[in-house]
Amino acid sequence: SFYIICEILIRVSLMLRRVMLIRYLFLAIALVFLLFLPGCQMTDPIPKDGVEPVAGTLETRPNILLIVADDMGYTDIGSFGSEIPTPNLDALAMNGVRFVNFHAAPSCAPTRAMLMSGVTNREAGVAGTVDPVLSDNIAPLPALLQDVGYRTYMAGKWHLGHEPEQSPTTRGFDASYALVRAGDNHLGASNFPSDVVAYRENGHVVQLPDNWFSTELYTDKLIELLRDGEGSTEQPWFGYLAFTAPHWPLQAPTDWRNRAVGRYDEGYDVLRADRINRTRELGIIPETTSVNDYLGLAPAWESLDSESQRQQARAMELYAAMVENMDFHVGRIVEYLKTSNQFEETVILFFSDNGASGSDSSFRPRTIPRTDWDNSLSNMGNEGSFVAIGRGWAEATTAPYRNVKGSLYEGGTRAAAFLSHDSMPQGGHIDRGYLTVMDVLPTLLEIAGSVHPGIEFQGQPVLPIRGRSFWERAKGNASPVHDDSDVIPWMTSDERAALVQGEWKIVRESAQGVNTDSQSAWKLYHLADDPWESTDLSGLHPQISAELIDLWNTYRAGLGIQ
Numbered sequence: 001s002f003y004i005i006c007e008i009l010i011r012v013s014l015m016l017r018r019v020m021l022i023r024y025l026f027l028a029i030a031l032v033f034l035l036f037l038p039g040c041q042m043t044d045p046i047p048k049d050g051v052e053p054v055a056g057t058l059e060t061r062p063n064i065l066l067i068v069a070d071d072m073g074y075t076d077i078g079s080f081g082s083e084i085p086t087p088n089l090d091a092l093a094m095n096g097v098r099f100v101n102f103h104a105a106p107s108c109a110p111t112r113a114m115l116m117s118g119v120t121n122r123e124a125g126v127a128g129t130v131d132p133v134l135s136d137n138i139a140p141l142p143a144l145l146q147d148v149g150y151r152t153y154m155a156g157k158w159h160l161g162h163e164p165e166q167s168p169t170t171r172g173f174d175a176s177y178a179l180v181r182a183g184d185n186h187l188g189a190s191n192f193p194s195d196v197v198a199y200r201e202n203g204h205v206v207q208l209p210d211n212w213f214s215t216e217l218y219t220d221k222l223i224e225l226l227r228d229g230e231g232s233t234e235q236p237w238f239g240y241l242a243f244t245a246p247h248w249p250l251q252a253p254t255d256w257r258n259r260a261v262g263r264y265d266e267g268y269d270v271l272r273a274d275r276i277n278r279t280r281e282l283g284i285i286p287e288t289t290s291v292n293d294y295l296g297l298a299p300a301w302e303s304l305d306s307e308s309q310r311q312q313a314r315a316m317e318l319y320a321a322m323v324e325n326m327d328f329h330v331g332r333i334v335e336y337l338k339t340s341n342q343f344e345e346t347v348i349l350f351f352s353d354n355g356a357s358g359s360d361s362s363f364r365p366r367t368i369p370r371t372d373w374d375n376s377l378s379n380m381g382n383e384g385s386f387v388a389i390g391r392g393w394a395e396a397t398t399a400p401y402r403n404v405k406g407s408l409y410e411g412g413t414r415a416a417a418f419l420s421h422d423s424m425p426q427g428g429h430i431d432r433g434y435l436t437v438m439d440v441l442p443t444l445l446e447i448a449g450s451v452h453p454g455i456e457f458q459g460q461p462v463l464p465i466r467g468r469s470f471w472e473r474a475k476g477n478a479s480p481v482h483d484d485s486d487v488i489p490w491m492t493s494d495e496r497a498a499l500v501q502g503e504w505k506i507v508r509e510s511a512q513g514v515n516t517d518s519q520s521a522w523k524l525y526h527l528a529d530d531p532w533e534s535t536d537l538s539g540l541h542p543q544i545s546a547e548l549i550d551l552w553n554t555y556r557a558g559l560g561i562q
Contacts, residue, residue: 061449062421063346064145064238065337066440067330068115069323070108070157070183070247071405072416073356073397076323079428080416081279082397083263083271084320088331092348094428096420097474100284102435104354106405106412106492108182108247109159111353111437116140116160116171118441118452118465122491122559126160130367133161134171139457141441143172145238147458148450151229154178155221156242162197169203173240177201177221179214182367183244186214186251186322188383191368213253215245215322219329223336230340238444241333246322248359248388250381256321257381264316267301267309268392271316272399283430285400294399295534298392311377315361316393318381344422347447349440351417356397358404360390402533408490408498408507409533419474431473434482434500434527438467446471489555499552503528506538506548522549 075081079093080100105111109132110121117124117138125135134140142152154168158178161167168176181198185191190208192198199206209217222241229237264271273291280289301309330350337343361375364386373386380387389397394404395411403409417435445451446469455464466488470481482488484502491497498507506522524538524545538545 061149061236062447063236063342064150064444064447065241065333065346065348066239066444067241067348067350068156068243069326069350069352070242070244071354071357072246072323072352073394074352074401074411074414074416075275075279075284075399076246076352076356076397077327077416079282079418080284081275081282082323083274083278084260084323084327086323086327088327088334089350092330092334092350092420093418095422095426096348096418096424097429097431098284099351099417099419099431099433099435099470101432102351102415102417102437103413104351104415104437105490106354106407108157108353110492112158112160112242114437115440116142117463118438118467119463120438120466120489120491120555123463123466127493131162132159133166137461137463139453139462140171141444142168142238142240144441144445144450144452144457145448146172146174148448149235150448151233151235151237152240153222153225153229153237154240154242155225156218156240157183157244158200158242162200164200164203167200167203175202175225177206177218177225179244183247183249183365184214184368185249185383186244187212187253188251191370193369213325215243215326215329216253218243219332223333226336226342227340236345236448238448243326245326246319248357248363249385250315250318250322250387250389251383251385252318252321252325252381256325257318258321259324260317260320263320264313264393265309267304267313268298268316268396269301271393272296272396275396276400279400289400289532291400293532293534294395295402295532296392296395296399298390298395301392311361311375311380312390312392314377314380315387315389318387319389319393321381347419347421349417349419349444351437352415354415355401355403355405355407355412356394357388358391358394358406359388361387363388400532406492408492408496408509410527410531413490419470424474425476433470433473433480434488435470436467436488438465439470439481440467441465442467442469443471443474445469487551487555489552491556491559497552497556499548499555500527501548501551504544504548505533506545506552507533519545519549524548 077086077089079090105114105121109126113121113124113126113134116134124138126132146152152173154173154176158168158180159182162180168178178200180200184198190198197205222239276291279285280287337346374384379385398404398411401410401414403411405412452465468481473481488500496509503526505525505527508522523536525533526537
């Protein structure tokens with residue numbers, strides 16, 4: 001039909017976004033069909049505020065489900081090397097593409113800022129995790145999707161502002177149930193006093209229900225929102241399910257708490273070696289990877305006394321329970337999609353927001369004024385306990401990559417990620433191209449048949465995005481998303497920073513008394529040969545190091561940092 005011809009022409013024009021002359025030619029031909037030939041009628045809403053024309057009708061564009069785990073280690077699901085049973089996540093991963101070189105920010109709020117904006121966290125207004133607020137100078141992902149006809153829903157962790165004007169509904173979500181703080185209890189009662197806003201539903205302050213568990217609650221809420229929209233409209237939807245598992249405090253429902261009893265008694269050194277070997281067998285990391293090459297900071301398991309070993313093994317059992325439980329609830333939403341005949345129409349993207357946290361059970365967040373914690377062995381995992389896995393287990397779940405959450409080394413930023421849809425290559429394809437969380441926004445827009453509007457959105461100036469879509473690559477296009485000329489800066493504090501260009505990376509974790517502007521404050525790594533960042537090459541390649549530092553300083557100057 002003429003309509004199909006029109007749709008094909010528009011799709012081709014969108015794919016040719018870098019060849020503008022040819023792109024406009026295809027658009028012109030499509031408009032001729034639309035205006036002068038019978039049978040070609042535009043069925044989509046008229047695009048607004050500079051957003052590109054939509055490819056396909058609302059009825060033909062897929063739904064999008066985005067699932068984000070919180071503080072989950074790189075190898076914590078089976079399809080990336082874990083012993084933890086995660087059959088639902090693994091089935092999705094093996095039905096799509098696993099991205100083994102996907103990078104988030106090293107902590108929660110910066111990652112969420114980059115996800116929602118397509119730019120660096122500093123450009124999006126979020127420098128750290130204390131009271132982060134998403135800037136007004138960006139076009140938020142849900143608003144962009146909403147603008148081209150998507151229904152937009154979220155349930156889970158927001159962490160980008162807790163005031164009413166900063167809530168998810170003001171940034172483009174039609175409906176939301178959100179934890180607006182960095183974290184909380186997972187069951188029992190909220191750790192926050194009554195005068196502190198921790199949860200908002202559709203922008204309004206809300207109290208937790210009885211008998212809740214975070215992962216179950218957020219899944220229930222998103223399914224409820226999706227079910228409410230069934231049959232009422234032909235619009236596709238975007239659902240953002242932002243779990244707080246397995247973020248501390250490690251807690252799980254009673255019937256999940258003991259599923260891994262005894263599994264981790266041999267300690268984190270054994271687990272680290274097992275995970276590396278299994279990940280190597282799966283093809284996630286090179287076959288030449290040596291267990292002995294890992295650079296860790298945790299003390300040897302055998303050096304711990306028996307009581308510490310029991311406590312730490314129990315912490316890891318609880319952590320595994322939270323990951324397994326998360327997988328169960330992912331299975332619930334997949335089952336809902338299948339029984340409602342929406343599964344084949346839904347693209348599913350999953351990733352973790354950073355590496356595993358190395359905090360131990362002595363850690364207490366400054367934002368929670370509570371002192372009555374009971375971390376006795378028998379109470380660990382209950383409401384009222386505050387348990388974390390500690391450095392050794394975090395390294396075991398992140399190895400062979402260096403360091404853990406909070407670090408700009410690969411262990412802090414490299415995250416397990418996959419994209420699943422029937423239109424993609426089957427059989428668990430592995431993609432090794434460098435990707436970042438900034439690339440998610442343009443990818444989801446392309447799936448929705450749109451592109452970022454550029455420098456203006458809804459009549460307001462906005463930053464152009466840094467991210468690049470990886471949708472075509474996920475479907476089998478071999479072209480790299482980021483080429484050797486792309487500059488990818490990372491910054492969590494004025495001292496802690498990194499920059500990647502092509503196969504090279506500079507890292508400044510701590511100046512350690514050295515002038516932060518000096519070249520000696522930075523280390524240089526060749527990621528292609530040394531993704532484990534074991535050998536600093538700044539002495540061998542001072543010119544490369546200097547060039548990357550200059551690029552970093554250009555980025556910093558653009559932020560207005562002196």
